[in-house]
Amino acid sequence: MSFTQNNDRYHRQIILKEFGEIAQQKLLHSKVLVIGAGGLGCPALQYLAAAGIGTIGIIDFDVVSISNLHRQILFSTNDIGKQKATTAASKLAEINPEIQIQAFNFQLTNKNAFELLANYDLVIDGTDNFATRYLINDACVILNKPLVYGAVLRFEGQVGVFNLLDNETQIKTNYRDLFPEPPNPFNALTCNEAGVIGVLPGIIGTMQATEAIKIITGIGKTLCNKIISYNALQNTFYDFEITPVFNSIETFPQNEMDFLNFNYEWFCSSKANIPTISIVDFEELRIKEKITIIDVREMNELPLVNEFDFTTFTLNDLPNLIATIPTENKIVFFCKSGNRSLKAVKLFYEKHPQITAYSLIGGIDAWQQFNNKT
Amino acid sequence: MKIKILVFGQLSEIINTLELEIIEVVNTDDLNKKLNELYPNLKNIKYSLAVNKKIIQENTILNNDDIVALLPPFSGG
Numbered sequence A: 001m002s003f004t005q006n007n008d009r010y011h012r013q014i015i016l017k018e019f020g021e022i023a024q025q026k027l028l029h030s031k032v033l034v035i036g037a038g039g040l041g042c043p044a045l046q047y048l049a050a051a052g053i054g055t056i057g058i059i060d061f062d063v064v065s066i067s068n069l070h071r072q073i074l075f076s077t078n079d080i081g082k083q084k085a086t087t088a089a090s091k092l093a094e095i096n097p098e099i100q101i102q103a104f105n106f107q108l109t110n111k112n113a114f115e116l117l118a119n120y121d122l123v124i125d126g127t128d129n130f131a132t133r134y135l136i137n138d139a140c141v142i143l144n145k146p147l148v149y150g151a152v153l154r155f156e157g158q159v160g161v162f163n164l165l166d167n168e169t170q171i172k173t174n175y176r177d178l179f180p181e182p183p184n185p186f187n188a189l190t191c192n193e194a195g196v197i198g199v200l201p202g203i204i205g206t207m208q209a210t211e212a213i214k215i216i217t218g219i220g221k222t223l224c225n226k227i228i229s230y231n232a233l234q235n236t237f238y239d240f241e242i243t244p245v246f247n248s249i250e251t252f253p254q255n256e257m258d259f260l261n262f263n264y265e266w267f268c269s270s271k272a273n274i275p276t277i278s279i280v281d282f283e284e285l286r287i288k289e290k291i292t293i294i295d296v297r298e299m300n301e302l303p304l305v306n307e308f309d310f311t312t313f314t315l316n317d318l319p320n321l322i323a324t325i326p327t328e329n330k331i332v333f334f335c336k337s338g339n340r341s342l343k344a345v346k347l348f349y350e351k352h353p354q355i356t357a358y359s360l361i362g363g364i365d366a367w368q369q370f371n372n373k374t
Numbered sequence B: 001m002k003i004k005i006l007v008f009g010q011l012s013e014i015i016n017t018l019e020l021e022i023i024e025v026v027n028t029d030d031l032n033k034k035l036n037e038l039y040p041n042l043k044n045i046k047y048s049l050a051v052n053k054k055i056i057q058e059n060t061i062l063n064n065d066d067i068v069a070l071l072p073p074f075s076g077g
Helices: A003-014 A020-028 A041-051 A084-095 A113-117 A130-143 A199-217 A256-261 A264-272 A279-288 A318-324 A340-351 A363-370 B011-015 B028-038 B040-044
Strands: A031-035 A055-059 A100-104 A122-125 A147-153 A156-162 A226-231 A236-241 A292-295 A331-334 A357-360 B002-007 B019-023 B048-051 B054-056 B067-071
Touching: A003 A020, A020 A199, A031 A041, A041 A055, A041 A084, A041 A199, A055 A084, A084 A100, A113 A130, A113 A256, A122 A130, A122 A199, A130 A147, A130 A256, A130 A264, A147 A199, A156 A199, A199 A226, A236 B054, A236 B067, A279 A331, A279 A357, A279 A363, A318 A340, A331 A340, A331 A363, A340 A357, A357 A363, B002 B011, B002 B028, B011 B040, B019 B028, B028 B040, B028 B048, B028 B067
Parallel strands: A031 A055, A031 A122, A055 A100, A122 A147, A292 A331, A331 A357, B002 B067
Antiparallel strands: A147 A156, A156 A226, A226 A236, B002 B019, B048 B054, B048 B067
16 A cells, blocks of 8 residues: 555545544544445445545345345445345445455354454444344443444434543443333334335435544544434434433443343344244244244345245235134244334234234344354 | 424324424423323334433423424434
8 A cells, every 4th residue: 555546545635634644544544344234334335435444344144135226325236136245345345445345244143243343443333223233332332442323214314423432521322321222113113114215324324434534533523422313304403412321231231241141132022022932942843843934024025035934924914914824833923133023923913812923033134144044 | 381392203103293382391201291192102102302402311300492302213224
């Protein structure tokens, strides 16, 4: 990496008086992990690579599907079916061949989080579910890494910085100071169900990259202990401050051992009071007895499953089709990550309170992880 | 005594507006009670409150012209 090359590539930001060569060097020596190469991750990754972050890590276990393309703009039509993390890495390498990019095609869990995060200076949360968000948050608190948070739904997005000490006030906050407890999964809407306008994660993801750049270089003001909420339909920005909530410390893991033993999926799904079944128990059950397995995802939603027999009743159609579900055996409902299937079980119980039905914790994603399919 | 409420995320589907005014509530517990009476479906949704741009986690006194934001979590990415 020669100095002249760097200066040409980054010249337009280096000449900014607030930025300069020193800031550029800080970026080149920094290591940022982006968790999730989706709607938020794609724009964040593009701008971080372009800006010259020296080492970028990307972790995502998913593959590209067609419904991603309106917002996950690193990917093109030819990429459908390919692993997101490695595909993103090759696009970023074309944008900036001078930096190091590390791609991980597996799911982040509490078993691998510590080892992975330890190699990076800063983490960007580009994930799409509460269980992982709490997991990332807790890992960053224990490992003392700044976390740039972002989240979107429909036309609204949030961005903020957690676990960074404000030098003036000596205060730092984290996700649990904002939302101490996860919502009831029934009210937790995913982009699959609720929708999202494509540009929105583009804006929020880019703001996340902006925060990362400011944290690393020390320029400007960051969203330390603050959240900005943006409404794309109304053109409104609303900012607010977070302060530490002292009783939240009891409810989350304080050290590596607690973290390894904490069940994040259960933590989020247990709020629903709906019978759930773990992957391990599901595997045992389907070998031991004849059960009915129902997929509530959209038709052709990836990943495709060939390893066991099941029927598809998409969640939207379920209310009309519940009477057609066979009830002689126990039923396990599954979806991608375990959220929609909770709703399916709830709907099912309203009609059939006596039949044993479970929602698969962590969904088919967790099942594949368990069976080392990814 | 009146306060302004700003409504975010999926709460705007339940409350049907982005902004409203509430009168005669002295603290945030009172406010939550009043909102649950006016919009019973709110009881199913968890949300955080910010009073004058500061998140609060405990019952907080409200003063005339305070602005309270109702902030549900969202997780999309």
